[in-house]
Amino acid sequence: MEAKKPKQQQKSKSKTSRNKNLEFSVITYIFLLLFICLMGYFVYFQVVKSEKFINSPYNSLQDLFSKNVVRGEIRSDDGYVLAKTDVAADGTETRSYPYSNVFAHAVGYSVNGKAGLENQMNFSLLRSHEFFLEQIVNDLRDQKNIGDNVVTTLNYTLQQTAYDALGSYDGAVIVMEPETGRILAMVSKPDYDPNTIAENWESVSGDGSTALFNRATQGSYAPGSTFKILTTLEYYRENPDTYMNYSFDCDGEFTDSGKTIHCAGNEAHGKEDLLSSFANSCNSSYANIALTLDLDKYNDLCNSLLFNRQLPISFESSVSSFSLSSSDPRSQIMETGIGQGNTLVSPLHMCMIASTICNNGTLMTPYLVDHTESYKGVTVDTYSPKEYGTLLSSDEASFMQSYMQEAAASGTAGKLAGQSYTAYGKTGTAQVSDTSDQTNAWFVGYAHKDGQKDIAIAVVVEDSGYGVRYAVPIAQQVFAAYFQ
Numbered sequence: 001m002e003a004k005k006p007k008q009q010q011k012s013k014s015k016t017s018r019n020k021n022l023e024f025s026v027i028t029y030i031f032l033l034l035f036i037c038l039m040g041y042f043v044y045f046q047v048v049k050s051e052k053f054i055n056s057p058y059n060s061l062q063d064l065f066s067k068n069v070v071r072g073e074i075r076s077d078d079g080y081v082l083a084k085t086d087v088a089a090d091g092t093e094t095r096s097y098p099y100s101n102v103f104a105h106a107v108g109y110s111v112n113g114k115a116g117l118e119n120q121m122n123f124s125l126l127r128s129h130e131f132f133l134e135q136i137v138n139d140l141r142d143q144k145n146i147g148d149n150v151v152t153t154l155n156y157t158l159q160q161t162a163y164d165a166l167g168s169y170d171g172a173v174i175v176m177e178p179e180t181g182r183i184l185a186m187v188s189k190p191d192y193d194p195n196t197i198a199e200n201w202e203s204v205s206g207d208g209s210t211a212l213f214n215r216a217t218q219g220s221y222a223p224g225s226t227f228k229i230l231t232t233l234e235y236y237r238e239n240p241d242t243y244m245n246y247s248f249d250c251d252g253e254f255t256d257s258g259k260t261i262h263c264a265g266n267e268a269h270g271k272e273d274l275l276s277s278f279a280n281s282c283n284s285s286y287a288n289i290a291l292t293l294d295l296d297k298y299n300d301l302c303n304s305l306l307f308n309r310q311l312p313i314s315f316e317s318s319v320s321s322f323s324l325s326s327s328d329p330r331s332q333i334m335e336t337g338i339g340q341g342n343t344l345v346s347p348l349h350m351c352m353i354a355s356t357i358c359n360n361g362t363l364m365t366p367y368l369v370d371h372t373e374s375y376k377g378v379t380v381d382t383y384s385p386k387e388y389g390t391l392l393s394s395d396e397a398s399f400m401q402s403y404m405q406e407a408a409a410s411g412t413a414g415k416l417a418g419q420s421y422t423a424y425g426k427t428g429t430a431q432v433s434d435t436s437d438q439t440n441a442w443f444v445g446y447a448h449k450d451g452q453k454d455i456a457i458a459v460v461v462e463d464s465g466y467g468v469r470y471a472v473p474i475a476q477q478v479f480a481a482y483f484q
Helices: 002-054 060-067 100-107 116-120 132-140 156-166 201-205 224-238 274-279 283-290 295-304 330-337 347-358 394-409 472-483
Strands: 081-087 093-096 149-152 171-176 183-189 248-250 253-256 259-262 270-272 362-364 369-373 379-382 387-390 422-431 439-448 455-461
Touching: 081 100, 100 116, 100 156, 100 183, 156 171, 156 183, 156 472, 171 347, 171 472, 224 274, 224 283, 224 295, 224 330, 224 347, 224 394, 224 422, 224 439, 248 283, 253 283, 253 330, 259 283, 259 330, 270 274, 274 283, 274 394, 283 330, 347 362, 347 394, 347 422, 347 439, 347 455, 394 422, 394 439, 422 472, 439 472, 455 472
Parallel strands: none
Antiparallel strands: 081 093, 149 369, 171 183, 171 455, 248 270, 253 259, 362 387, 369 379, 422 439, 439 455
16 A cells, blocks of 8 residues: 555646646636737727827827927818917917907817817817828928818808897807707807907906806706797697697686796787697796696606706706606796796707707707818818707607797797798797896797708897897898808
């Protein structure tokens, strides 16, 4: 038996050695796999992700490119230069904006920080796609290369028209193509002159000034009667077979649980169905309608139409808010149904809702840049329309189209009737607070003309009056400029 012990010990040592070799092999393969994964991700990052990180507006290292590149131009879709860099004989560079305040919030500025497209497209403006031989010659001469140009979706004529139409009022106008999501105009007032922002920085950015605030995308307003679009949609969803039977006798006010809702000017609209209630923007009827709604479903509708979430746009934008629950007083339900209460929304958001209705229930992602190109006009990158999602059924969109058309044909937006185009819309007059007589005027809608793409618009005019008097004429001027 003792003679066998060496063999057993040998086998034991051999087994131990094999186990150690196996462990070593496993560890080796694990590290090899990790190395392959790391190298794979490195290649993926370089090819797919690196430009996104470099192009982030939060990447301050981008500005190092300005040592070798003259910042490119920003242009409108119809060829106007909205921002450019003037280079003096001594090499001094000055960023200039030929149209001063008109495009201020959309184009932005590039001193004292950055804003607008100057911020969003900073990397593209500081990247040069000059012919490589030109770049070599420039390097040998110690000269800068010329940066790429950013061609926007903005239309000069519509932007100027909207800017002039808003006049001396504070507020916002935003215009977009429902079929593509292209933003054609973006106006916000009060504004600033980007040519002089450095010397005027304290006054435009100091306490009490809102000149740098882009009301078109960041504004949070009570929507007023424009919100009846959503209240109507919810009533239709809950009563698809009986909504035609709705009837209400309006005597100019509606009282429930001690709360009285008044129609504009206490006007008595008489006997109304759902369509005439919408066209006449009858507050009394809509306070009554709101009390019949399922509040959980009402919340679901608003959330599906992008309330309480970030909007799909690269610009800074506010989050629109809506909430109602069974614990809320009936007075708040009535207020919410007519677009008051705690509901807040941006002009951009209301324009997107109008676009969704116009586009048969599908929302296209809003965007501001059409393409980038070298200074010689060779296309570098193209930004194509992207579908965000279907927010309404085609039946719901068609239903709302007919109601908005009636409001523009014979209702509160009737000033838009009889034009070369067909208008669809909803007016609004929103009280700023319960303790204030200040009201903001609204118009939200779109217009159609055979042979041309539709355009959607949202207008808000602060501290003015009725939407029909102050917001509708602005939309009318923009529609006329587009369809002329």
